[in-house]
Amino acid sequence: MKRTFTISILVLILVVFVGAMFYLYKKNQESPVVYKTEKPSEKDIVKQTVATGNIVPKEEILIKPNISGIINRIYIKAGDTIAVNDLIAELKVVPNVSNLANAKNQISTAKIALDNEERMYNRQKELYDKGVISANDFDQAQVAFDQAKQTYSAAKQTYEIIKTGTTSGVGTAANTKIRSTISGMVLDVPVKEGNQVIEANNFNEGTTIATLANVDKMIFKGKVDESEVGKITEGLPLEITVGAIENKKFKAVLDYIAPKGIDENGAVQFEIEGTLENPEKTFIRAGLSANASIILDRADNVLAVKESLLQFDEKTNTPYVEIKKGNEQNFIRKDVVLGVSDGIYVEIKEGVSKNDEIKIWNPIVKPTSFTKPQ
DSSP states (O other): OHHHHHHHHHHHHHHHHHHHHHHHHHHHHSOOEEOOEEOOEEEEEEEEEEEEEEEEESOEEEEOOSSOEEEEEEOOOTTOEEOTTOEEEEEEOOOOHHHHHHHHHHHHHHHHHHHHHHHHHHHHHHHHHTTOSOHHHHHHHHHHHHHHHHHHHHHHHHHHHHHHSOOTTOGGGOTTEEEOSSOEEEEEOOOOTTOEEOOOOSSOOOOOOEEEEOTTSEEEEEEEEHHHHTTOOTTOEEEEEETTSTTOEEEEEEEEEOSSOEEETTEEEEEEEEEEEOTTOOOOOTTEEEEEEEEEEEEEEEEEEEGGGOEEOTTTOOEEEEEEOTTSSOEEEEEOEEEEEOSSEEEEEESOOTTOOEEOSSOEEOOSOOOOOO
16 A cells, blocks of 8 residues: 555656646757847827818908898899999989978978078068168178078988988998908808898898908818817917818917817817918908818927837836847846837937837747648
C-alpha cells in the first residue's frame, strides 16, 4: 500500500514535469510580439466646432405702400439691381366713399367761406379807396380773403388725393408711385399687377410689394447646440462652406451669439451670426444652406502625433509615450507636454523629437505557419 502511494506520487511529478517542459517548448516556438512604431509629423492642427445655417443679407428692406389701392403696374422683377428712388410699382387708388364725401363737403364749405370773404374784401376796398377806413382795416380784409382762397385750394387738393392718390404740384412725392429706398438687388416681388394692397399704418404692417437687399453685405446665420455655445466667443474666426458653391471657403467673423436659447426637438439651440468676407465678389444667392466651422484654436506647422499613441499615468494622469530604444523591441517612457488637439492629432510641445519612433498599441504577431484555405 505504501509502495503504491509512492509510485503514484512519482508518476504525478513526472507528468507535471513533462507538461511544463512541453509548455516551455511551445512557448519558444511562438513568434515574438512585434510592435509597430510611428514618427511624429509636422501638421496644422485646428480645433473647431461646426454650426449649420444659411447665407442671408445683412439687411433686408421691405417696401410697403403709403396708401391702399390696386397694383396698376410693376416695373421690376426678382434679380434686378436697382438704385435709390428707382420706380418699383404704380398704384391705382380705390377711394373710400366716406372720405370722398367728406372731402367734397369741405370743398363746398371752403367755397362758401371764400365767396363771403371776397364780398367783404370788395366792400373794404371801396371804402379804402374813398378814404373812409384805414390801411390797417383794409389789410385785415385782404389777409382774410387770401386765407379763404388758400383753404379752398387745399380742400380741392385733398379731394384729388383721396380720389386719385395724387394731385398737381407734388412731383415725385405722389403716393401712387412706389420707389426704392435703398440701392441693391430685388430678392422678391410677392405681388402681381391687379393685386390689392394695404397701406402701412399703426394697426397694420401693410402689404409688402418688394424685398430689397444689398447682396454685397451677406452674413451667415445659424445655430449651435447648448453643449458647444460655452466654447465660443464673439470675434472668433469662421470658415464658411456653401453647399451650392464647390471647392470654395469664405472667411467670416462671429459677431453675435444669442443670449437666449430656443428649444427645438428637445435640444436648446442658440442663434449665431457672422459677417461674411467676399473680396472676390462671388455671387451668393440669399438663403443658400451653409456650414460654419468655428475656429476655437489652431496651431500651424507644429510637431504632432495621433492621440491613440498617448498613454496616461494612472496616478498622476500625466501624458506620456513609449519611445523605441535601439533596433530591438525595447521602449522607454517619455513624458510629453500637449498643445492643441483636433480629436485625431495633438500638438506635442515637449518630450519627443521629429525622429523618435513611438510605440503603437496594436501588436502584430508574426504567424508561424500558413494554412491553405480549403
